Amino acid sequence: MNTADLQPSKLGTKEHWDEVYEQEVENFEELGDEGEIWFGEESVDKMVEWILENVPPSKRALILEVGSGNGTLLFGLLEAGYQASTLHGIDYSPGAVKLSKRIAETKGGSEISFSECDFLQDDPAFPESATPEGTTDVWDLLLDKGTYDAIALGEKDEEGRSPAAKYPARVSRLLKPGGLFLITSCNFTESELKTSFATEATGLRYQ
Numbered sequence: 001m002n003t004a005d006l007q008p009s010k011l012g013t014k015e016h017w018d019e020v021y022e023q024e025v026e027n028f029e030e031l032g033d034e035g036e037i038w039f040g041e042e043s044v045d046k047m048v049e050w051i052l053e054n055v056p057p058s059k060r061a062l063i064l065e066v067g068s069g070n071g072t073l074l075f076g077l078l079e080a081g082y083q084a085s086t087l088h089g090i091d092y093s094p095g096a097v098k099l100s101k102r103i104a105e106t107k108g109g110s111e112i113s114f115s116e117c118d119f120l121q122d123d124p125a126f127p128e129s130a131t132p133e134g135t136t137d138v139w140d141l142l143l144d145k146g147t148y149d150a151i152a153l154g155e156k157d158e159e160g161r162s163p164a165a166k167y168p169a170r171v172s173r174l175l176k177p178g179g180l181f182l183i184t185s186c187n188f189t190e191s192e193l194k195t196s197f198a199t200e201a202t203g204l205r206y207q
């Protein structure tokens with residue numbers, strides 16, 4: 001499926017995610033419920049396993065999750081031995097940032113940085129350990145679990161283009177030369193993702 005073929009839905013709106021996380025923050029505060037695990041525990045385990053093999057903790061790579069939600073994937077990496085200060089999550093919903101920070105405190109992950117950022121428009125805050133200062137292509141590994149899917153359900157522009165059309169260029173802007181992008185999607189097949197991301201314009205290669 002092409003991103004232009006998908007019908008927009010509420011999952012592609014910030015209002016929806018703001019409502020979801022407002023409720024999830026309340027649930028966490030009242031019941032300790034950490035919220036939904038998108039695509040289930042198995043997908044977290046599979047991604048963590050791949051990262052352990054390809055970007056082991058000893059590399060001290062700078063890792064950024066796009067649309068980190070409640071932070072489950074980054075907490076999986078923390079548990080697998082990654083240093084908290086190398087882990088970063090961005091989300092455009094302030095409730096998601098609040099929720100993930102609260103959960104982080106209960107898991108010894110307060111040094112994971114969670115911040116508010118619209119991936120399609122703004123560059124994530126420059127991580128302290130990255131050099132040289134001021135550049136955007138500092139990340140060794142970019143992660144996405146369900147966020148490209150959500151973005152692809154946003155309202156199309158006048159030419160019928162989905163907001164997701166902007167996404168691949170944002171990845172190549174932020175990745176270090178030789179950096180990796182790992183994505184789990186429920187709306188797109190492997191070959192569709194390959195067609196959208198591994199293009200001459202992005203310079204990304206499929207491996």
Ligand SMILES: C[S@@+](CC[C@H](N)C(=O)[O-])C[C@H]1O[C@@H](n2cnc3c(N)ncnc32)[C@H](O)[C@@H]1O
Pocket residue numbers: 017036037038066067068069070071072073090091092093096117118119120144145146147150151
């Ligand atoms: C399906 S949820 C997945 C959350 C998380 N990755 C997980 O696996 O639990 C999609 C997330 O993407 C975030 N999101 C959607 N569009 C975004 C954008 N343009 N910039 C940053 N975050 C975005 C939403 O707020 C939501 O947290």
